[in-house]
Amino acid sequence: MHCGMCLPDCPTYNETGRERNSPRGRIALMRGIADGELEASREFAGEMSYCLGCLACTSACPAGVDYAHLLESARAEVEDRGLLDTPWRRAVRAVTIHGLFLRPRLLRAAGRMLRLWQASGMQSASRRLGLVRLLPRPLREAEPLTPEIQARFSDERIEEITPARGGRRHRVLLLTGCVQDLVFSDVNQATAEVLAENGCEVVTPRTQDCCGSLHAHNGEIEAAKRLARRQLDAIDPESYDAIISNAGGCGSHLRHYDRLLAEEPQYRERAAAWSRRLRDIHEWLVEIGFRAPLDPAAAVRRVTYHESCHLCHGQGVSRQPRELLGALPGVELVESADATTCCGSAGIYNLTQPETATRLQQRKVGHLLDSGAEVIATANPGCHLQIGNGLREAGRQPRVVHPVVLLAEAYRRERERAPE
């Protein structure tokens, strides 16, 4: 099957018009290598890394081709053969993928140091003094993208067990993520709150591991498996009605632990149980019939929803976040053009392919501003940062926020008005 129905939805094909930059073309290259007609070359490796992995093609594909799996396998092959290997790249990957994101305590320690740097004013001072110019070029270019670290991480904001309000109907486990924990622990806190508000007892294990999505998406399947096994060792999925993820990119990977560990007899069953229970937060709230908050006095706000690729294309969750937003008092939900098109964040794409990422970012920000929304809701930390940075560069400041935070705020306002 080579029907090409994916082409109009592929952001990189739309950028270049070249078949190799499309899902169909990339699959042709993979097939060429499998058939022994092509070498697995540096060019091939470059193409695999040029793909955003946004999976818009997967939503468009009538034939149900599992592109995510093909891409992950191809990227793993690229890493195994060291096709893109350079000393600098090796160093970066050693520190991040094989270092910080395999060691949760170290990651949080690094986060605290970064926080100290930012909160003490050192960051702005070094920017002002132009000290960043002393950094090697790749770091210098990435420096402005440094996210602002939260003062308190999830464990300090959320109790290990948050009791359900008004009678326990469900028991769920909350995954706090890595970037989400460091940069958006308020989203995790809001998630715990809205779950409790809707009859869920929320268990939030301390110092959680990375889910391995970063690793799987970047060709490090073995590391991804190791992290998945660690999660399953620490968490028994059978003890919960649902395992909740609130980050699109993580959820898309977390859902597939069953496939990732399918060949491992010791973990197979537990992984399958895990995947069955894995829910995106919006999906779960709609599934259990969340309560719409009341606020007759709420001011009218125009809100638009940018869809995280791995939430809408990767997990097929598109209707539920809108349902949630639509239930908020005073919210007028407006659509922006190409809401399901990638913003260019795409994991670490904005670091590996800055030019394309920036073009996609500018286009996205333009569409979002054109919608006239005062609030931009999105449910993935990468998108959140990418859009926030894009708006800052455009000199515009609509609020960027996770839908769950808006819901939590509405519940809080409700409680303030009518104390129990």
Next chain:
Amino acid sequence: MIEELRSLLGPEHVLTEPEDVVPYGFDGAAALKQRPAAVVFPADTGEVAGIVKLCRERRVPVVSRGSGTGLSGGSVPVAGGVVLCLQRMKRILAIDRRNLTMEVEAGVITQDIFAAADEAGLFYPPDPGSMKISTIGGNVAENSGGLRGLKYGVTRDYVMGMEVVLADGSTCWLGNKCVKDVAGYNLRDLFIGSEGTLGIVTRVLLKLLPKPAARQTLLATFEAMDTAAATVSAIIASPIIPCTLEFLDRRTIRCVEEFAKVGLPGDAEALLLVETDGHPAAVADEAARIEQLAREHGATTVARAADAEEAARLATARRSAFSALARIRPTTILEDVTVPRSELAGMIRFIEEVAARHQLEIATFGHFGDGNLHPTILTDERNAAEMHRVELALEEIFAQTMKLGGTITGEHGVGLAKKQALREQFDEASYRLLGMIKRTLDPDGLLNPGKIIEPVES
């Protein structure tokens, strides 16, 4: 040669690296592949002519290509040849509201033509399944059909004129904005459906229609294929010519529903998707009569689309049928046999028998109102024994089609896939005529050689 192409087009518009050209080795069916030496992207007709001249001097074959969504191997490259890709030529040049025409470059996407006409309050009817990515040049080269063929005809019926680059590199314009024109041979028609073997179409003058004032879509389900076929015959004989009269069997319904989630009933054996359009009163009357006929002929349910959006969703879902069938088995072999409409029920039964006899899984959908069927064999190319049974089944289906006065291809073209069957369909004199035309227009045999008929002996 490559250097000359680079200086003609600019280096960025000439691809030669293996990773760049391998993805151009296929068309939509993916069954056949070849590696071209170069893929080139001309910006205008002058550059197309320049490429053709260069290739002629060097005796290098040229295969023209739009988006590569064909289904018969028509745009599969010739090994070591040049692929001339028209996708950069994508300007809509003019919409003439006084004469109801639109002039476009060959690389314009079919969907964009529909949308531009729609915006101007007009209507471009041909809607092939791949219209969201197919190009008009490809549609003209293949004479593509679509869902609206029953009432509105196919691409051929909307081509009033065209610019063609001939095999010697010269450029000619055929046709005009006149509704009537019998000056000379109808050369325009010669190039429509010629699959790039006679010349390269670079511009097209299209006919537009007034937009129908109203539309109504109906969905009827049946417990047997026979009763669905009988309903179609009754609708045509009554006589009503709906805009669309599509058929899906149970397998196709399930695959399409799994993808598109538009609420098709998974338990029905057969489904008819009918659309009537035109004056509101006529639409209301036709819809009522179609509904009544369907019920009289044993439809289990008849539902009407609530609004235009639901109707569009249903049509889009139907267009995904071929691709959606790939969900079942790794290899899908799509056929395009067409029979006179009176023979439809018999042909459907025959295909079911063939599937049972050869132990094959065949899903059938198609443009029932046109007699145009797409029996799709769901198989696995790695299973040699099964592939042998596939060949036998195809031979029988083709033979039966001939027997019923049908044709091996209604809208997908001959390309590479149906060359042998074409030879059997045509009588000796007609087949010779094909060769004579090819040799006259392309004496060196460099334009898409080996497609439709065997390469010209030189």
